[in-house]
Amino acid sequence: MNYQDFLKTKSKIQIHKGFSPFEMNKNLFPFQKFIVERNVSKAKYGVFADCGLGKTIMELETATQTVRKTNKKALILSPLVVVAQTKREAEKFDFDMDKVVMTNFENLHNINPNEFSSLIVDESSIMKNFEGKLKKQIFDYFRNTEYKFAFTATPSPNDPMEIGNHSEFLDYQTRLEMLATYFINDQDHTSKWRLKGHAVDKFYNAMSNWAIMLTKPQDIGFDMPGYDLSEINYQEFKIETDKLNNGLLFNDLAISATDFNGELRRTKKQRIEKAAELASKKTNHIVWVKHNEESSEVTKMIDGAIEVSGADRPEEKAEKLLAFANDEFRVLVTKSKIAQYGLNFQNCASQIFMSPDFSFESLYQSVRRSHRFGQKNRVDINLITTDTMQNVIETIKTKEEQFKIMQQLMIKNQNLWTKDIKQYGVTA
Incomplete structure (x- = not known):
């Protein structure tokens, strides 16, 4: 077996069985419906969507889809103040919240995970600390939950620990398996990992099996007016x-x-x-x-x-x-x-x-x-x-460039399911 064949055996990840979506809330844009379909079809999935792309309405729709499928409760877990904002969005867009429970991270210890068929973690970058108490609590409580979804705008650039935590939370590759497959330890910094040169595209292609990244709808084939940032x-x-x-x-x-x-x-x-x-x-x-x-x-x-x-x-x-x-x-x-x-x-x-x-x-x-x-x-x-403190600003600029590179690589290597995009009125 040559090295490339060996790498293919190591890069295999868990496949989960989802379901075809029910009719969706009319207030979702086509690209949001497409992302919700990927969520429920994959059963466990990450959505790395930039700020203002409607993560809240996608979370609500994903939750109600799993409720309709299982007739069991869905849990949306988020920062405290975001809970109130999400409830307002649910009312605004007329979602049926009968079996959708929203709570904050601080209240997690009062939750019985066995009551829920699905978990949605809002602002999931909170799981970046792989030794953190909250991260361990989420992993332990919901280890056997059938449907799990992670929503965040910014998985940290050049931080394989956080990306590995997302992969492990969604039950694909563990953090250690991901590191062993695609990364090498930086000899100058024992706690730092970097992608192997030949594994860059392979890593982001594998990542696209369990997550989608977009900075605007055009990144996934949806040419929509109005998604331009101000100066x-x-x-x-x-x-x-x-x-x-x-x-x-x-x-x-x-x-x-x-x-x-x-x-x-x-x-x-x-x-x-x-x-x-x-x-x-x-x-x-x-x-x-x-x-x-x-x-x-x-x-x-x-x-x-x-x-x-x-x-x-x-x-x-x-x-x-x-x-x-x-x-x-x-x-x-x-x-x-x-x-x-x-x-x-x-x-x-x-x-x-x-x-x-x-x-x-x-x-x-x-x-x-x-x-x-x-x-x-x-x-x-x-x-x-x-x-x-001039090195502080320079450090931020360097990390910003790393983040943009990560976005570009993942967007370039995403498998966009052309046949499924077409049903939402997009010519891929």
Whole structure:
């Protein structure tokens, strides 16, 4: 057996038996119906669809399809504030929710998994930490669930752990099997994995058996007007810091992850003042912060600002975030980990990042709360940095390029089921 034949034996993945869809809700667009059909036909499937493509309505339709097939309950699991938003969407589009249960991740311990024939995990990138308590809980609870679906906008670029977790959650290849088949350990970084050079297309082709990725309907053959993003304008405001007493002529231009929080504390006053200045314009703004003390202080300095903090009760967080979406106050101050997932803030076209860090996913998800399909205005993204933190922005740019490459490779290697696309009025 030569190496290529050996690779084929290793790349075999589990096949699951689904069903043909029932008649779908009339409010779904053709490309959304196509994705729902793939979901139920595959039985276990991942949907990596960019922000604003209607993941919520696809989740609701997928759930109701499994209810009609099994006559058992379906569970939609999502961040707390997204639950309220999903319920509003269900009412808006007239879904029958008699056997569809929606709950948040924090309430998972109160769920009996045996009551459900299907599970839908919204914002499934929460499973990126393969040793995380929540990820283990989801895997253990729903190990034998018949239908399972994962929805997210951004599986992390160059992060095989997260992609492997999705594959394992959906019962195809385990994370370790996927790594052994397609990846090689980076000798310089024992925790880093990279695709084998000859396995790039094979990996994304295999991945297309259990997931679909799209940034717009055209990526999967649907030429639909209206899916164009508005202009986005990134502006960096660099703060010149005081000279450190370290015996050097100039301060370092790069900060390590270890020293990052210390540098934020050292520059807190200047960054707060700049954020307050930018948010003084009488339009809606989101101010993204990193630390509790800078959150409370910048809120006091901005007229019309409301803080959503980790200390708030979950219900309080949801209430405030939905109030901002409804234009009940002008400036939202919060952390990315509180409000970066699932929320629609098209009413806000200005975001201020007081302390951008090394996480591209966090920045991307936060930006897409405002910059999404349906946004009519230019979105201004204001990044407040310092002269000592220039490597942070460079790291984000590098990860952004990796993410775009991943999107392009998966879209290129997707098996689009030409015969099934045609039934939705598309000439493939």
